[in-house]
Amino acid sequence: MKRLVLIDGSSYLYRAFHALPPLSNAAGEPTGALFGVVNMLRAHLKERPDFAAFVVDAPGKTFRDDLYPQYKANRPPMPDDLRAQMQPMCEIVQALGFPILRMEGVEADDVIGTLALQAAAQGIDVTISTGDKDFAQLVRPGVALVNTMSGSRLDSDQTVFDKFGVHPNQVIDLLALMGDAVDNVPGVEKCGPKTAAKWLAEYGSLDGVLAHASEIKGKIGDNLRAAAERLPLNRALVTIKTDVELGGGPESLVLRERDVDSLRTLFARYGFNQALKELDGAAPAQAAGKAGGKVAAAPAAAADLDPALSAPGVYETVLLPAQLEAWIERLRAADEFAFDCETDNIDPMQANLVGLSFCVEPGTAAYLPLGHDYPGAPEQLDRAQTLAALAPLFADPAKKKLGQHGKYDLHVLRRLGLKVGNYADDTLLESFVLTSGISRHDLDSLAMRYLGYGTVKYEDVAGKGSKSIPFSAVSIEDATRYAAEDADVTLRVHRVLAPKLAAEAGLTFVYREIEMPLVPVLERVEANGVMIDANELRRQSADLSKRMLAAQQKATELVGRAVNLDSPKQLGALLYDELKLPALVKTPSGQPSTNEEALEAIADQHELPRTILEYRALAKLRSTYTDKLADNVNPQTGRVHTSYHQAGAATGRIASSEPNLQNIPIRTEDGRRIRRAFVAPPGRKLVACDYSQIELRIMAHLSEDAGLLRAFEAGTDIHRATAAEVFGRKLDEVTANERRAAKAINFGLMYGMSAFGLARQLSIPRGEAQDYIALYFSRYPGVRDFMERTRQQAREQGYVETVFGRRLHLDYIQKGTAAQRASAERAAINAPMQGTAADIIKRAMVSIDAWLADHRDRALMILQVHDELVFETEAGFVDTLLAEAGKRMSAAAELRVPLVVDSGVGDNWDEAH
DNA sequence: GTCGATACGTAC
DNA sequence: GACGTACGTATCGACG
Numbered sequence: 017m018k019r020l021v022l023i024d025g026s027s028y029l030y031r032a033f034h035a036l037p038p039l040s041n042a043a044g045e046p047t048g049a050l051f052g053v054v055n056m057l058r059a060h061l062k063e064r065p066d067f068a069a070f071v072v073d074a075p076g077k078t079f080r081d082d083l084y085p086q087y088k089a090n091r092p093p094m095p096d097d098l099r100a101q102m103q104p105m106c107e108i109v110q111a112l113g114f115p116i117l118r119m120e121g122v123e124a125d126d127v128i129g130t131l132a133l134q135a136a137a138q139g140i141d142v143t144i145s146t147g148d149k150d151f152a153q154l155v156r157p158g159v160a161l162v163n164t165m166s167g168s169r170l171d172s173d174q175t176v177f178d179k180f181g182v183h184p185n186q187v188i189d190l191l192a193l194m195g196d197a198v199d200n201v202p203g204v205e206k207c208g209p210k211t212a213a214k215w216l217a218e219y220g221s222l223d224g225v226l227a228h229a230s231e232i233k234g235k236i237g238d239n240l241r242a243a244a245e246r247l248p249l250n251r252a253l254v255t256i257k258t259d260v261e262l263g264g265g266p267e268s269l270v271l272r273e274r275d276v277d278s279l280r281t282l283f284a285r286y287g288f289n290q291a292l293k294e295l296d297g298a299a300p301a302q303a304a305g306k307a308g309g310k311v312a313a314a315p316a317a318a319a320d321l322d323p324a325l326s327a328p329g330v331y332e333t334v335l336l337p338a339q340l341e342a343w344i345e346r347l348r349a350a351d352e353f354a355f356d357c358e359t360d361n362i363d364p365m366q367a368n369l370v371g372l373s374f375c376v377e378p379g380t381a382a383y384l385p386l387g388h389d390y391p392g393a394p395e396q397l398d399r400a401q402t403l404a405a406l407a408p409l410f411a412d413p414a415k416k417k418l419g420q421h422g423k424y425d426l427h428v429l430r431r432l433g434l435k436v437g438n439y440a441d442d443t444l445l446e447s448f449v450l451t452s453g454i455s456r457h458d459l460d461s462l463a464m465r466y467l468g469y470g471t472v473k474y475e476d477v478a479g480k481g482s483k484s485i486p487f488s489a490v491s492i493e494d495a496t497r498y499a500a501e502d503a504d505v506t507l508r509v510h511r512v513l514a515p516k517l518a519a520e521a522g523l524t525f526v527y528r529e530i531e532m533p534l535v536p537v538l539e540r541v542e543a544n545g546v547m548i549d550a551n552e553l554r555r556q557s558a559d560l561s562k563r564m565l566a567a568q569q570k571a572t573e574l575v576g577r578a579v580n581l582d583s584p585k586q587l588g589a590l591l592y593d594e595l596k597l598p599a600l601v602k603t604p605s606g607q608p609s610t611n612e613e614a615l616e617a618i619a620d621q622h623e624l625p626r627t628i629l630e631y632r633a634l635a636k637l638r639s640t641y642t643d644k645l646a647d648n649v650n651p652q653t654g655r656v657h658t659s660y661h662q663a664g665a666a667t668g669r670i671a672s673s674e675p676n677l678q679n680i681p682i683r684t685e686d687g688r689r690i691r692r693a694f695v696a697p698p699g700r701k702l703v704a705c706d707y708s709q710i711e712l713r714i715m716a717h718l719s720e721d722a723g724l725l726r727a728f729e730a731g732t733d734i735h736r737a738t739a740a741e742v743f744g745r746k747l748d749e750v751t752a753n754e755r756r757a758a759k760a761i762n763f764g765l766m767y768g769m770s771a772f773g774l775a776r777q778l779s780i781p782r783g784e785a786q787d788y789i790a791l792y793f794s795r796y797p798g799v800r801d802f803m804e805r806t807r808q809q810a811r812e813q814g815y816v817e818t819v820f821g822r823r824l825h826l827d828y829i830q831k832g833t834a835a836q837r838a839s840a841e842r843a844a845i846n847a848p849m850q851g852t853a854a855d856i857i858k859r860a861m862v863s864i865d866a867w868l869a870d871h872r873d874r875a876l877m878i879l880q881v882h883d884e885l886v887f888e889t890e891a892g893f894v895d896t897l898l899a900e901a902g903k904r905m906s907a908a909a910e911l912r913v914p915l916v917v918d919s920g921v922g923d924n925w926d927e928a929h
Numbered sequence: 930g931t932c933g934a935t936a937c938g939t940a941c
Numbered sequence: 942g943a944c945g946t947a948c949g950t951a952t953c954g955a956c957g
Binding site for chain 1: 930931932934935936937938939940941
């Protein structure tokens, strides 16, 4: 059977424009709506229809304007950013091979309706792709409706009835009763889909409802009778015409061969990297078998899962050449495969490969042992030969690869000389994007949550703690159970999560365009590592030790006996019980605290608190930094390779560990010295680029507050500008103390701080802090409204969003205790700003990495610290790098304020600031 | 010995 | 109760 796809271009363009972030390409041209439309079209192309058309509205009046002059009268003009995308959209649609239809005097809907019925009459299977629910009136055998943005599909009387509560032939009457605010067609007042469906169920049709109008009681009955006269007109307006005179029939809508050269130029110009990669990755996927089927979102509960996804797996151990060949054949035939590396070390920069697992179809997986070494271990395939045989599959850009936390595997394979081209999906990141804030993203949790499946745990086969054995000593039988299952479960979880993600345009953007492209970039940043001057650290450790000893002796002298300055418990007993100093601060558990704030408060009453503070500052630096950093130098590379956790922070920020290089001291002189040990090798330099006040700029963007926008536009020192507003000064009359207070307000507000907190921070009376905040909000009313909106959204939806559509779910915003709810509200206020900043720097990293691809021998990205990127570069490349990195960081988002980047150069990280 | 909870402090 | 997001170190008590 032949297939025809009719695409409602106008509807998608508007919906994509509003659903997607305000994206732009490097040249600053808006691209958000384009992006949505291009992805939608690519999805349809994968299904290989015989005929297709992209239908758009023509400018000018239509017959509906003649029927009803106010038709669409209150519609605002097309936004400039959308209008600018019309021309490029047509170019891309053309280049993809779609015929474009545009007809005057009727709307796109009518053209689609006419073609749909003509085609159905000729026995052609029709799919109408639209975001407009009005098309449900056309659903019948041979005519189906899909919305690629929501993932919904209406293809039968039943599916329409499930959605609207009426049959397709009643949809027109339903719409006539409800009216359409967007098109300025008033229906029956207070009559929504439920009431309209109820009436139609009872009286059959609009005529039936009107005939019985006098029987309907109450206010809504009055409303119906009041609207009765205009309802036939409504019906005429919402009826999609199916008898438009067209130049040609559906058989003329042949899909042309795509114009690869034009597409490459267009995709590159608008920054559609995924599309570009697919274009250059040889043949597009021939997904005929999988298309058409289930588009609907997958079920959430394990109970009503596709049984194929929870059936037990059959796992094969690959020990013979023939088995390997058979599996290579399977992988070759597949569109995408899941894989997983087993190693002897959790640090991927040191791990040795022990085995590999693969899965192509749920339930069928293989474990390929390559390095098991224990008494009685069977002979395994030759590692080098086997990897050489697998290398082309991993490298093939047309072959999609899937994993759970694949950054780890990318490291292991890279160190073995294998390239992974097109690492396309990662269940860790799918889960992170879908459920950030409410669930864990490790494979065991995902298997339980989405498959109702308890996996074999690592500890089950390798033991844990001191009794654990390296994976190479695990029996190959146990290893197969564990490892093949990992690949199998990864694929199964992906099959559940992918459709959930596909049904959310904003989340799909975050996943496809931010998180997945970042995986290989982060892998490179980690692999690059940073050079550490271990001798410098040793000198600093010795100096700190000397001063710690002095503080210790001083404390002993003051107390008259030895005291353990490392034990808060003992210090509390000493200060508050023995010395009877006042305990002014309590820990969360209610004990008297010995933290910095508590000690500062009593420092004028006794010498000991100051001595403890001195000791603590030194001990922190030595134990956490100067002693420890050198332990993290990789013996093979001689450098420190932190590990970045892409799904580490619920807001979207990246976290760093082992060691954490995102909390290296900078505020005190002693602390800052540690940065001198982060060095460039001879002949090279460190370059640091950081966003200036990025989160406050995002607050200005989100709140659209005129005063804040103006201050950033003018380039004034934002804390000074705030102080001038709040304290009623001219800019140059602001005192240092006023600026300090304004800075505390600016930061405090972004964290949801209260007057109580501000008072404590500034050591001022609470009433005064309250006055500052009130004054702030009266000067920046947009900020107050934005914060209230954000709280409201969080309470109603249970989540908040970044500019790019990333979501943070707040579990306790509705159900928690008062304290938990208040805490969730503060998190809700902070997340859009912190999260948007994270989105922006992630995009910048991807962009800069793409540029650096041609200069890997000259410059490396080596660190990310939330709003800062650090590079190591040849001295002769510094200027080029500064210009290009700064440009790409600034262009990573198009906000209502400029994104300013500061940068510095030096022989070490301290100098580079 | 190992593990988890608690307290504290570093970064943005 | 009161300022958001992380990670690491040290202590201390429970557990075996």
